[in-house]
Amino acid sequence: MRRPINFNAGPATLPLPALERARAELLDFDGTGLSVMEHSHRGQAYEAVHNEAIALLRELLSIPAEFDVLFLQGGASMQFALVPMSFLPVGGSADHVVTGAWSEKAHQEAAAWAGIAGARARVAGSTKESGFTRVLRADEAQLDPAAAYVHFATNETIHGVQYLETPTFGRAPQVSDMSSDFLWRKVDVAPFSLVYGGAQKNIGPSGVTVVLARKAFLERGRKDLPKILQYRTHAEANSLLNTPPTFGIYLVRNVLDWIKTCGGLDAIEARNRAKAAELYGAVDASAGFYRSPVEVGSRSVMNVVFRLPTEALETRFVEEAGRAGMLGLKGHRSAGGIRVSLYNAVEPEWVTVLVSFMKDFAKKAG
C-alpha cells in the first residue's frame, strides 16, 4: 500500500524503516520473546536501548561532554513550567523573546510561576504586533543584564518563523524551545544552557521530551522543589528516576538510527533544505497567488506557511489536496492559511507532488 503524503505538524510522519523495525520486533524484542514495552526499565534489555538512544543523540549532534541528555515527559509545554520553577530564583527575573504562539505560551507559563515564586518573567522583545512574521534580532531585545536566563524558541511551528542562525541575547544563559527545530540539521548546542523539545516532530512519537542541558546549569536549579520537578534528579538518575516512556524512547532510538543510516545530519540537512527551497520557490513563483507572510530571512525550513487569495480558496486547497492523498496541510486554527511541515521523514518526492498540485490549483483557480 502506498503511504499517504503526510505533512502533519506533529505528531508527524515517521521514517518507514523505524516503524517497520518496531513492527518486526513488537512481540519479540531482541530475541527476548517480550515486547520492549514489557521489559523492566531497570533491566539490561531496556537499558541498552535507553543508553543507545542517548549515545546516538550525542553522536549525531556532537553534544559536548558538559551537557546532559535527558528524556522527560509532558512535551515542551511541561518545560514551559519546569524551566522557571528550577531557574527563576525568588526575587529574580527571566527575559523572554516572543516570536510566535509557542514562545508566547512559554512566557505566560513562566509569568504564572513567577507570580507564585515572587519573581518576574519579562518580555524582552516581541514581534507580535507585526503578526509574528519574523524573528526578533538580538539587538532589538531590551535585555535585563541581571536576567537569570533568556528564553526564546528557535522555530515557531505555528507561525513558520525560524532563527536560521542561532542568536545571542546578551550574556545570560540561553534557554530555548527547539521542538520543531531539533535534528533537522546539526545545530551547535554550545551557545545554550538548556534546550528542549517534544519528540513528535523529528525525533520520534509524542510522549517523549528531549532536554539537552549544561550540567553546571542544572546544578544551579532550585533544590527545594519536589524531586520529580527537578532536572538535577533526572540527570543523576540518567532519566530513570521513575518509569520512563520506554516504548517511546525505543522508537526514538529507531529514528536516530535511521538518521545515522541516512548519512547523519549533514545529509538530512541537505535533503531538508532542498525540500524547503522547492516549496518556497513554488510560492514565490506563483505571481502572488500563494503568499508567504514570513519575511525571507525568517522563513522556517521545517514549517512552511502560506496564504491563498481568500479563505474559501484555502479551504478548497486543503480539500482537493486531501483527495489527492496529501494530509496535514491546514494551518493551525489560530493562524489560518496553509502549513506544510517538512520534517525529516517527509520524502522529497512528496514536496514535488505538492508543488505540482499547487501549480495546477493556481492555474485552475487563479
Add this chain to the structure above:
Amino acid sequence: MRRPINFNAGPATLPLPALERARAELLDFDGTGLSVMEHSHRGQAYEAVHNEAIALLRELLSIPAEFDVLFLQGGASMQFALVPMSFLPVGGSADHVVTGAWSEKAHQEAAAWAGIAGARARVAGSTKESGFTRVLRADEAQLDPAAAYVHFATNETIHGVQYLETPTFGRAPQVSDMSSDFLWRKVDVAPFSLVYGGAQKNIGPSGVTVVLARKAFLERGRKDLPKILQYRTHAEANSLLNTPPTFGIYLVRNVLDWIKTCGGLDAIEARNRAKAAELYGAVDASAGFYRSPVEVGSRSVMNVVFRLPTEALETRFVEEAGRAGMLGLKGHRSAGGIRVSLYNAVEPEWVTVLVSFMKDFAKKAG
C-alpha cells in the same frame, strides 16, 4: 515462539491480543495508511481512539458522571507533586497515610511542595516501624479534621501491602495512588475525590498516567499555577491540552478492549483472585520455607512478596527460575526477597508453573 513467563512489577506483561492488534496495524491504522502515532492528535482518527479509551474506562469501572477521566504524563511520581500543588492551599495541611515506599515518597514530595507554598503535609499514620507489613486501619490514623485531603496508596507495589476494602480516613477528600491496584477488579471510585495511577501495570505501557477525579474537586484546585500543572485545564481540554502520548493511549484502548472481551472486570477479578490464592497457598503450605512478611488481611492480590530462609537461597531461586523461563521475580532492591506481580495479563498457567517450581525448589533446598 513461547512467551517467557513475565512477573515484572511494571512495566509489566501486556495481553498478547492487545500487542498483536498493535502489530497488525502498526503501519496502517484503521485503513488510513498511517501509523496511529503519525496521526494528528487533533484529527478524527486519533480522537476516536482517545475517546474510546475514556469510554471503555468509564464502562469497565462504572465511573460516575461527576468524575473526569484524564490521561496525563509523568507517572504516579508526577502526581505526587501535582496533587499538593493544586489542592494544598497556602496555610493549609494535608494528611498522609504511609504504608509503603510509594505512599512514603508521595508524602516526601508533598512535604517539599508544602515548604515552598507555606503549607503542611502531615503523616497521619504510618506502618513503617513494623516494616510496612500491613495497611493502617482508619481508626489508627491521627487525622486533622481540617485537612485539605487525605492521601494514601491502595496498594504498595514494593511491599506487597494492599487495602482489600477501601478505607475511609475521616471526612476530608480521599486521594489515592492506585497504580498497581487499578483495573484488576471493579473498584468503586465514589469514596474518592481523586485517584491516579501509572498505566504500566494493568492498563497499558509506561508513559500514560490515568487520573479519575471529581469535577467539583478539580474545580477547587489552585488557579494561579502554570496551566500545564493544573488538572482543570487538562479536564477542560479532554486531555488534549497539549500533545498527549498518542500511541500509549492507543495501547491503553487495546488493553481495555481486551478486558471487555474477557468478560469485564468481574471475570478478570475472579481470575486474579484465583492466581493469588494459588500462590499464597503455596507459600503457606511450604512449612515455613517460604514466608510472607505481610499480615494476612493486608496481602496484595497484585504483588505477592515472600522470603526464603536466606538471601543466598533467594538469589538462587531467582536464577533457577530465570533459567526455567520465569522473569521478574527479584524483589525490589529496597525490600529484598521475592516479588511476584500477578497483573491481569499474567496467565493462570504461569502461576501454576511457578508454584510447581517453588515446590521442587523447596524440596531440593529445604
